[in-house]
Amino acid sequence: MGADPLKNIRVVLCGTAHPGNIGAAARALKTMGLAHLYLVNPARYPDPQAEWLASGAADVLRHARVCASLDAALAGVVFSVACTARTRELAVPMVSAREAAARVIEVARTQTAALVFGNETFGLTGREVDKCRLLATIPANPGYSSLNLGAAVQVFCYELRQAAAAGSGPRGKPPALATHEEIEGFYASLEKTMTEIGFLDPEHPKKLMARLRRLFSRVQLEKEEVNILRGMLKTLARPKPQRSRKSTIVD
């Protein structure tokens, strides 16, 4: 982890249709001092159109990592922001690009964070959004809020650089945050346990898991907290409660 938070941030583009937008995104990253571009199932990559629009950011484009899933792109990430133009009734809380940038930079001073963008036409799917901790939007004209993908990446990266430059005074060592995989593992275990105890009916799940994701996504779970929660679920999964069992939590 370097001292520069901008170098600890990934920009993840999901299902990008037009290679020109991938090139424009690479350029947007580099102009703002970011370097790590991830492409989840791009329609066309590499492509001369991408290279043309990347202009002087050919290095960022060349080092882009192509992934088969959003989970793969978010491996090792502790804080991820879904960037969207649409207002949604969803899981994850919604903030402005500026506020999201401030929070991303705070995390990225010591750990890895990510911004996630969807397809040009369809945006992010609900399932993709649910994998992120926060939903962010660029305040726009309600009559026409559809920014070009490259332009949206530029605005978010711009806000990241502005946030990084703003009052960089650190305060104390932050706790170790849980990674994407650890949190997804907790959700899987939570869903299984709730089904087993009969609280969640798999045939009529309603929005229970989405609501619980929304709750926990607001917390920024720490590694140790995920361990406690998973420990509780493990205890529940046992056939017989052992009354004499000592708590495993260390003082």
Add this chain to the structure above:
Amino acid sequence: MGADPLKNIRVVLCGTAHPGNIGAAARALKTMGLAHLYLVNPARYPDPQAEWLASGAADVLRHARVCASLDAALAGVVFSVACTARTRELAVPMVSAREAAARVIEVARTQTAALVFGNETFGLTGREVDKCRLLATIPANPGYSSLNLGAAVQVFCYELRQAAAAGSGPRGKPPALATHEEIEGFYASLEKTMTEIGFLDPEHPKKLMARLRRLFSRVQLEKEEVNILRGMLKTLARPKPQRSRKSTIVD
């Protein structure tokens, strides 16, 4: 002059080489609520490439005014900002895009203002800059500060919209938050259940409850979330899990 300052701002593009950038600029304007695009000696206009990139901002593009000189484009304007990537040793004072936007909006509440952008490769000429009142730049990576023209227009228009919105009210009804008593009731129920399942040893509680409080206190729990959590604990407390029980959560 309308009440909306964004409608009193012109975006002037000087000597644009690529029609795609004109279309992208039109889209950038419209997404941020601006409407007045001026083109000083564009290389190609109108052009299908511009239309394609304008996307849903075809109206802004169609109403763009083509001018033979910057003077013509600035006729009637009382405050003009030259937008540039380059640091210059020049007559005009230099500020950030954010500061420039605040000053433009202040003027545009009652009079006409303009942002002026140069050619993709050469930027604004010294003579063009001298015709403006202020020089503004987007803070960027010193190693590669060259934003795409459309992206630069997007960032400036975004800052204009942010500046126009600053100080205006909230949006949307916030969810009902849980009261102190509701949250304390949840903690009591959580502690009881954890003891019953054997995860918490009352004789050696360690800091388990303190840690869980610390976790949930970061969330700002909503009423409905507390209901869900207490519902789960209630299900656990039953002597026998009823597999067929339906979740009580309403869609």
